[in-house]
Every structure is written in structure tokens, then in C-alpha cells.
Amino acid sequence: MKKISIVLLTSIVFVFASCCNNQKNNDGMETANNKETILIFPKGEVINNDYFSGKAWLKMLVTDKDNFDATVGNVIFEPGVRNNWHSHPGGQILLCTRGTGYYQEKGKPIQLLEKGDVIEILPDIVHWHGATPDSEFEHIAIGTQSSKGSVVWLEPVTDEEYNSYKK
Known part of the structure; x- marks a missing residue:
């Protein structure tokens, strides 16, 4: 032993x-x-939907969401790529693992994200996240309380919104 x-x-x-x-x-x-x-986890598959502004990849890490009541996936964004405004009925946690990214809640300023940052997003909070213009960005996205429903996708983040980050 x-x-x-x-x-x-x-x-x-x-x-x-x-x-x-x-x-x-x-x-x-x-x-x-x-x-x-x-890369800690495999890059996964290119995300093929209209909810991202460019190329991003997803590798689901936990596939038994029924028994765990959660989804866990690794997401990689190319530089400048972000997802649409959206919310999660059960909330979400982001664990930032590589590169630099942005996170913004509706009505609040953009936050710069770096490796080691943890973002706790409460249920139904409208937000978006993605890479900064000059860096890939990788995070583990944990969808909590997934039995409450899946992501609610909204409109794209405009270039004006995306470029509003102030140091």
C-alpha cells in the first residue's frame, strides 16, 4: 500500500x-x-452551428449527464471567436485552462480571462464567452443542474460589443 x-x-x-x-x-x-x-484533452470536433462567430472545437468529457445531472466539455476557440449571448437554466461553471479569453454578462463590462480563472455563472444569467482577438482560448464548460434544461441561445455578440473591452 x-x-x-x-x-x-x-x-x-x-x-x-x-x-x-x-x-x-x-x-x-x-x-x-x-x-x-x-492540449490536456483531445481537441474534439469542430462545432457546426450558428451560435459561434468562427471556428471552435468541443470534446465532451462526461457523457452520462443523466446520472451526473451535469455536462462537462472542453471548448477551444480560435483567436477572435466567441459564442452568442446565451443562458443556462441550471447555471454554468467555466474553468479556464489555456490562452486568454473574454466573459461578459448582459449589462456588465467584459472580463479578461486567463489560465486558472474560474467563472461561476448562476442560472438564467445571459452571457457570452470566447477568445481575445490575438489568442486561442480553452476552457472546460460545466453545465450544472442539466435536468433543468439545455442552453438557451440568443442573438450574436456584435463586433461593437466584442471590441468594448477596456483594460
């Missing part, structure tokens, strides 16, 4: 050290030894 714990602890430390030993290349993308972008 002690031997297994030591092996497990060593593995966790190795994975953590590998993740934290990233560098930035000239494009600001995280790389391992400046060779490639590090």
Missing part, C-alpha cells in the same frame, strides 16, 4: 512539474520546449 502511494505521489508530482514547465513562444502560445501547443 505504501509503495503504491509513493508511486502515485511521484506520478502526480511529475505531471504537475511537466505542466508547469511550459514556455511561451513568440505567438504567446504555451509550448513544451517551444515545439507545440500543449
Whole structure:
């Protein structure tokens, strides 16, 4: 038992050290030894609907939403891509894992998102999220209380709204 714990602890430390030993290349993308972008989860499939302003990918990570009453997916946005205004009847949590992005609730200023940020979105709050103009953005999207209903899609975010971020 002690031997297994030591092996497990060593593995966790190795994975953590590998993740934290990233560098930035000239494009600001995280790389391992400046060779490639590090993805924790597979990129998934291109999202083919009218609710995104450009190319984004989705990889569902939890597929049994009935037993867990949640959806969990990894989303990657190309630079400048955002989703439409929308809300979630059961709420949503965003775990930001790579790049820089934006998040905005209706009537409030845009928030800059970076790796490590957590956004807690209460049920029925109208909002949008996506990448900044010059960076890919990746987050894990957790749809909570999914039995209350799926996402309610609204109108696209205008360029004027998207470009209103103030530092």
C-alpha cells in the first residue's frame, strides 16, 4: 500500500512539474520546449452551428449527464471567436485552462480571462464567452443542474460589443 502511494505521489508530482514547465513562444502560445501547443484533452470536433462567430472545437468529457445531472466539455476557440449571448437554466461553471479569453454578462463590462480563472455563472444569467482577438482560448464548460434544461441561445455578440473591452 505504501509503495503504491509513493508511486502515485511521484506520478502526480511529475505531471504537475511537466505542466508547469511550459514556455511561451513568440505567438504567446504555451509550448513544451517551444515545439507545440500543449492540449490536456483531445481537441474534439469542430462545432457546426450558428451560435459561434468562427471556428471552435468541443470534446465532451462526461457523457452520462443523466446520472451526473451535469455536462462537462472542453471548448477551444480560435483567436477572435466567441459564442452568442446565451443562458443556462441550471447555471454554468467555466474553468479556464489555456490562452486568454473574454466573459461578459448582459449589462456588465467584459472580463479578461486567463489560465486558472474560474467563472461561476448562476442560472438564467445571459452571457457570452470566447477568445481575445490575438489568442486561442480553452476552457472546460460545466453545465450544472442539466435536468433543468439545455442552453438557451440568443442573438450574436456584435463586433461593437466584442471590441468594448477596456483594460
